[in-house]
Amino acid sequence: MDFSYTEEQLMLQDSVQKFVQKSYAFDKRNEIIASEAGYSKEYWQLFAELGWLTVPFTEADGGFGGSAVDLIVMMDEFGRANLVEPFIPTAILGGGLISALASASQKAESLGKLMEGSLQLACAYAETSSRYNLASVGTSARVDGDAVVINGGKIAVLNGANADQLLVVVRESGAKIDREGISVFLIDGNADGIQKQVYTTVDGKKAAELSFDSVSVPASCRLGVAGAALPALEAVMDRAIVATSAEAVGALEVLLQKTVEYSKTRKQFGSAIGTFQALQHRMADMFIECQLARSIVIMAAMKLDSSAGAIEKTKAVSAAKSRVGRAIEKVGQESIQIHGGIAMTEELDVGHLFKRVTALGILFGNSDYHSERFATL
Amino acid sequence: MNADFTAAELAFQEEVRQFLAAEFPAEYRAKIDASKRLSKDEIIRWQKILYAKGWAAPTWPEEFGGTGWTQIQQHIFAMEMGLIGAPEPVPFGMKMVAPVIMAYGSDEQKQRFLPDILQSNVWWCQGYSEPNAGSDLASLKTTAVRDGDEYIVNGAKTWNTYGQYADWIFCLVRTDNTVKKQEGISFMLIDMKSPGITLKPIVLLDGHPEVNEVFFDDVRVPAENLIGEENKGWTYAKLLLTHERSNIAGVPRGKRRLAALKRIAGDTDDGFGGNMLDNPSFKIKLANIEIELSALEYSELRTLAALSVGKAPGPESSILKIVGTELAQEMDELFLELAAYQSLPFVPEQFEDGFQGTPLGTGTSAAAALTYFNNRKLSIFGGSNEIQRNIICKHVLGL
Numbered sequence: 001m002d003f004s005y006t007e008e009q010l011m012l013q014d015s016v017q018k019f020v021q022k023s024y025a026f027d028k029r030n031e032i033i034a035s036e037a038g039y040s041k042e043y044w045q046l047f048a049e050l051g052w053l054t055v056p057f058t059e060a061d062g063g064f065g066g067s068a069v070d071l072i073v074m075m076d077e078f079g080r081a082n083l084v085e086p087f088i089p090t091a092i093l094g095g096g097l098i099s100a101l102a103s104a105s106q107k108a109e110s111l112g113k114l115m116e117g118s119l120q121l122a123c124a125y126a127e128t129s130s131r132y133n134l135a136s137v138g139t140s141a142r143v144d145g146d147a148v149v150i151n152g153g154k155i156a157v158l159n160g161a162n163a164d165q166l167l168v169v170v171r172e173s174g175a176k177i178d179r180e181g182i183s184v185f186l187i188d189g190n191a192d193g194i195q196k197q198v199y200t201t202v203d204g205k206k207a208a209e210l211s212f213d214s215v216s217v218p219a220s221c222r223l224g225v226a227g228a229a230l231p232a233l234e235a236v237m238d239r240a241i242v243a244t245s246a247e248a249v250g251a252l253e254v255l256l257q258k259t260v261e262y263s264k265t266r267k268q269f270g271s272a273i274g275t276f277q278a279l280q281h282r283m284a285d286m287f288i289e290c291q292l293a294r295s296i297v298i299m300a301a302m303k304l305d306s307s308a309g310a311i312e313k314t315k316a317v318s319a320a321k322s323r324v325g326r327a328i329e330k331v332g333q334e335s336i337q338i339h340g341g342i343a344m345t346e347e348l349d350v351g352h353l354f355k356r357v358t359a360l361g362i363l364f365g366n367s368d369y370h371s372e373r374f375a376t377l
Numbered sequence: 378m379n380a381d382f383t384a385a386e387l388a389f390q391e392e393v394r395q396f397l398a399a400e401f402p403a404e405y406r407a408k409i410d411a412s413k414r415l416s417k418d419e420i421i422r423w424q425k426i427l428y429a430k431g432w433a434a435p436t437w438p439e440e441f442g443g444t445g446w447t448q449i450q451q452h453i454f455a456m457e458m459g460l461i462g463a464p465e466p467v468p469f470g471m472k473m474v475a476p477v478i479m480a481y482g483s484d485e486q487k488q489r490f491l492p493d494i495l496q497s498n499v500w501w502c503q504g505y506s507e508p509n510a511g512s513d514l515a516s517l518k519t520t521a522v523r524d525g526d527e528y529i530v531n532g533a534k535t536w537n538t539y540g541q542y543a544d545w546i547f548c549l550v551r552t553d554n555t556v557k558k559q560e561g562i563s564f565m566l567i568d569m570k571s572p573g574i575t576l577k578p579i580v581l582l583d584g585h586p587e588v589n590e591v592f593f594d595d596v597r598v599p600a601e602n603l604i605g606e607e608n609k610g611w612t613y614a615k616l617l618l619t620h621e622r623s624n625i626a627g628v629p630r631g632k633r634r635l636a637a638l639k640r641i642a643g644d645t646d647d648g649f650g651g652n653m654l655d656n657p658s659f660k661i662k663l664a665n666i667e668i669e670l671s672a673l674e675y676s677e678l679r680t681l682a683a684l685s686v687g688k689a690p691g692p693e694s695s696i697l698k699i700v701g702t703e704l705a706q707e708m709d710e711l712f713l714e715l716a717a718y719q720s721l722p723f724v725p726e727q728f729e730d731g732f733q734g735t736p737l738g739t740g741t742s743a744a745a746a747l748t749y750f751n752n753r754k755l756s757i758f759g760g761s762n763e764i765q766r767n768i769i770c771k772h773v774l775g776l
Contacts, residue, residue: 126718128739131648156718177650199722199737202746207721209737268513278763329710336753340511340761341536344754346580355582355750358713359721366714368658 003298009073015050016077024081026349029204032084037162038206039085047085048117056091056239061099061111068239068304072246072297079250082349082356084204086120089159092243094121096236097167097184101223106186110165122163122189124154124210125233132365134169134233136177139212141170141185143219148185150193150215160208161198163189168212172227181227187217203359204352235310238317241364242304245297245324248360251353252293252327255335256286258350262339279338286331293327296320315377318370325367328357380678386449393457400426401463409462410637412744413728417500417542420464424497427466433495434471441479441487442495448685452678459629469538470494470501474547477564477613481605490545490566504534504548504567504591505614511536512764514549515558515611519593521550521565523600528552528565530573530596536758540576540589543569549614552607564610566602573597582750584725618760625694625759626701628674634708635667638715641740645715653715666707673700692772695765702755702762709749716745723747 005013023043032040047053055070057063064070071092078087091114098110113119130136139152150170160166166189174181193215196208224232260283263274273279300320303313332354336343343350361367382390405415405423415423427433435451437443446454458465466472475494478486493499510517519532530550540546546567553561567574573596578586605613642654642663653659680693713720719742727736728744737743756762770776 128719129646129648131646131717133648136646136648156721177648197735197737199724201721202723202750204723267509268511268516270513278766333706333753337756337762340757341506341754344581344751344757346582346584351582351750355746358746358749362713362717362720366717368714372658 005073009070012052012055012070013073013077016052016074016081019046019050020077020081020083024083026352029082029084029352033200033204038200038204039162044085045117047087048115052087053091053115053117056095057099057111057115061107062115066099068242068301069298071239071243072301075243075246076250079247079252079356079360080254082204082251082254082353086122086159086162086205088240088243089123089157089163090114090119090121092240093123093158093236094163094165094167096239097123097223097232098186100232100236101184101229102186103223106223110186120159120162120164120189121167122157122159122208123167123169124157124160125169125237126154126156128153128155132369133177134237135179135182135230137169137171137182138176139168139170141172141183143172144216146219147216148219148222150185150187150212150217153209153211155209157208157210158201158205160210161196161206165189166194166210167223169229169233174227179230182230182233183226184223184229184233185217185221186223187215187221191215191217201359203356205359231310234314237364238314239304241317241321242297242300244360244363245293245300245320248324248328248357249290249293249297251357251360252331253290255331255350255353255357256283256290258353259283259286259335259338266340273338282334282338286334289327289331293324296323311377315374318365318374318377321365322367322370322374325361325370328361329367332357332361380675382449382453386453389450390453390457393454396430396432397457397461397463400430401461405463406461410741411728412741412748413730415464416730417539420467421497421500423464424466428496433466433497434475435466436472437475437495438479441475441491448681452681455624456629459627460633462630462633465624467497467500469503469543469547470497470499473503473617474501474566477547477604477617480616481564481609481613485601486566486604499544500539500542502537502540502543502546502569504537504546506536507533508535508590512761514614515562517549517551517562519548519550520554521552521563521598523552524597526600528598528600528603530565530567530593530598532593534591534593535579535588537576537589537591538587540569540591541578541586545569546591549610552610556608559611561608562610562614563607564604564613565598566604567593567596567598571596571598581754583747584723585747585751587751626673626677626697627705628670628677628701631670631673631701631704631708634705634712635663635670638663638666638708638711641712641715644740659711659714662711666704666711669700669704669707673697673704676700692768695760695768698759699756699762699765705755706752709745709752712741712745713749716742719743720746720749 054064055074056066058066095114127138141148141150166187168185170183171181172183193213195211198208201207264272266273297320300316303316335350336354339350342348432444434443435446435454439445478490507517521528521530546569548565548567549562550565551561552563573594575592577590579588580586643652645653647653647656677697719738722737722743724737724743726732
């Protein structure tokens with residue numbers, strides 16, 4: 001048994017830490033969010049040069065190795081920095097689906113560009129009535145000769161505005177929540193008939209709602225076999241969930257650390273508030289939450305990298321998201337409460353971290369959803 | 378033991394219902410249901426409608442133009458108002474500074490300030506907290522130094538709610554540095570137009586500049602604006618805090634929001650062909666909220682019954698503050714849970730007057746996260762919930 005990082009993982013961690021320390025201060029982050037793209041293209045290029053964009057991919061696909069443990073090492077640091085660059089939509093969701101479903105020639109066209117930093121992707125899966133069920137797909141794709149015509153709408157498409165190409169989850173056959181009949185198409189992000197309503201999310205990322213009005217694309221844009229994409233979509237999403245959970249754990253540990261520091265300097269009634277036992281015990285509980293969250297994310301990542309069966313892997317992923325979700329609620333809320341009014345303002349980074357972890361708690365399914373999924377598997 | 382209203386109280390309840398049905402503007406109700414704020418003008422207009430009816434000041438005695446209602450009548454009125462989302466009187470004038478002026482102000486001050494509060498001609502704001510005096514309010518440092526017929530005020534106040542609307546501010550200021558901290562504080566009324574006052578808006582996590590920092594730079598305040606005696610301000614302030622905490626349980630608003638949660642849950646697809654009202658774990662959470670709300674309501678009624686027979690408000694108000702605010706925050710979590718992906722857009726402008734774009738989300742889903750963030754303030758302000766627990770420990774449990 002060994003829970004230590006490998007030499008390579010330590011180097012990856014160190015490389016992210018150095019970048020963040022040097023180039024990702026609070027003011028810089030605010031500046032990036034306020035820019036039109038909502039992320040730094042310069043930094044994205046740097047991520048490519050540092051090799052970070054290869055981390056989710058196997059060596060066969062030209063990547064770093066593609067282990068889930070590698071991924072959580074990096075995402076943990078991204079969470080600490082409250083990074084807004086679209087790593088999850090482009091590299092994990094978009095790249096993940098291409099890696100899992102695409103033909104060799106489709107991969108050759110996309111993955112290299114992605115890892116070089118010259119391709120932005122977004123994955124359009126969620127719909128107004130789908131909630132967190134990936135099999136609930138109302139957006140339709142109808143074959144019309146050599147083309148396929150897409151109609152419908154997608155919400156919460158992270159990086160949807162900036163994506164050069166979109167991975168669109170559609171239904172080619174069957175009823176709305178059937179597991180069969182779902183396909184993924186890789187299409188031009190600005191194809192005729194796509195309407196985008198762009199917005200910034202509560203945690204400072206760019207996203208969009210998309211509507212597809214008779215969007216005609218070549219049938220060759222389909223990834224894999226028609227109607228059979230759901231298992232791959234679920235597997236990719238499970239990796240994204242572990243990555244997101246690791247990101248949340250990093251952010252939660254910073255919230256804890258900042259709360260403890262503040263409690264040592266903020267004086268009321270003649271004493272630092274950190275000397276009050278009522279607050280000390282609550283910070284001890286926050287620490288426990290962070291530790292348990294970290295443990296279960298490591299468990300899930302190791303399970304994904306193991307030879308365990310599909311159900312066991314999925315259960316591990318849902319366990320992690322559920323437990324981390326509860327830690328998010330507790331640590332997030334307590335960090336605001338112990339800081340008091342100052343953490344309610346836009347001026348302090350604590351509030352921004354609180355908003356980030358809240359959004360991560362929702363993304364890909366909240367605690368209750370994943371507890372239910374765990375229980376039914 | 379019974380919790381029934383008398384025939385007269387029931388008749389009063391009916392009168393309130395009929396009045397609100399006829400007079401509360403339908404467009405205000407629509408705005409509130411859409412998670413939008415009423416504007417300053419709209420709030421004042423509603424207050425003036427209440428004033429015309431003679432109901433502007435439910436908590437005031439008749440001699441100052443109040444309703445002179447019993448505790449039970451006040452409770453009925455607040456309940457009926459809250460159930461339809463009608464805003465309570467702006468608290469800073471009506472519920473905070475007015476009782477202090479009534480109890481400790483001079484006759485001249487009563488005549489000068491109270492009618493304008495009653496008629497909503499003047500908007501008041503609060504100058505209590507400072508950057509380094511929050512829970513420990515008595516350590517405040519803003520100074521007022523006597524200079525002839527005036528005081529010269531210097532310092533900074535914070536968490537000043539809607540100071541941008543305000544004509545006047547009531548402040549706690551330090552007038553004696555040489556005594557125990559509670560004994561050197563005075564209570565002062567200051568015209569916001571006075572030279573030397575500047576306001577700096579503070580944007581909160583929901584993107585709204587709801588509060589301000591207020592800076593005082595050699596602000597000259599006529600000595601006649603001092604309430605009561607110099608250095609007795611802490612005593613006056615404590616009276617104000619007991620009034621601030623009335624209706625703090627927020628039961629009427631809680632009932633209205635619980636109904637909204639059930640309605641939205643019934644309209645929210647669970648992703649598997651059903652709706653969230655039938656989702657087992659969500660259903661249990663809703664039930665637990667309803668049960669807690671009921672326990673809170675009966676705790677409030679027991680407090681009310683004690684007040685009705687002349688007992689002074691005690692540490693019970695701390696129970697109501699803690700449970701009421703934490704329950705409201707739990708409801709925020711459920712709104713967020715229902716909105717799911719549709720809570721992610723940060724679009725505060727969508728809930729402002731004059732928004733022209735295409736709104737995002739279904740119903741009020743894009744407000745769920747904003748409200749969740751903003752309402753974290755509930756357990757911090759008005760004496761944080763930690764301070765409320767200290768009060769229970771000290772004054773009830775004798776610890």
